[in-house]
Amino acid sequence: MSMPPPPPLPPSEAPIVRPKAVDSAFHAVLATIAISALGTVFTVLLDKAQLTAMVNDMMADLPQGQEGMSVSSTVGAFQVILGFSIAIFAGLMLLFAIKMRAGRNWARILLTVYTGVGVWGFLTAIASVGAELGLMWSLAEVAFGVTAVVYMFRPESTRYFGEHKQRRLRARQRP
Numbered sequence: 001m002s003m004p005p006p007p008p009l010p011p012s013e014a015p016i017v018r019p020k021a022v023d024s025a026f027h028a029v030l031a032t033i034a035i036s037a038l039g040t041v042f043t044v045l046l047d048k049a050q051l052t053a054m055v056n057d058m059m060a061d062l063p064q065g066q067e068g069m070s071v072s073s074t075v076g077a078f079q080v081i082l083g084f085s086i087a088i089f090a091g092l093m094l095l096f097a098i099k100m101r102a103g104r105n106w107a108r109i110l111l112t113v114y115t116g117v118g119v120w121g122f123l124t125a126i127a128s129v130g131a132e133l134g135l136m137w138s139l140a141e142v143a144f145g146v147t148a149v150v151y152m153f154r155p156e157s158t159r160y161f162g163e164h165k166q167r168r169l170r171a172r173q174r175p
Helices: 020-045 048-060 071-101 105-129 135-152 155-173
Strands: none
């Protein structure tokens, strides 16, 4: 004996269908995170000469008698700190991408602001040093970031975020 199907959900309780544009934006953000992390690892973290020069410059600015650590141990400490920073940043960006995919408008806005800062940084770097090979990581990161923003603000995406907001507001108003 089979059971009858459950009654259909009222329109206000039916699951919200996520548009393909939001999924595409999510994938573009994932690509941005990966390129940003890999670019930082290859251009900064693994470039021992650049880190050594940076540490030497910092130690030269210290007042006399305060040079307590050796350059090599300071470079190692910078690499560890930078590695943790990359992991934390990538984790936060992934969290924001997941929240954006779930319909949270604040995450969409935060990712848009991050992309805007990235575009600004890329354009100022191009204006100051020209098209260096190291900036190609930034170009790819900015391209995927802008792509994500375009997808996040397509009409179907905006409706998706609006539906989630309306549903959260109705849920708060229920007794």
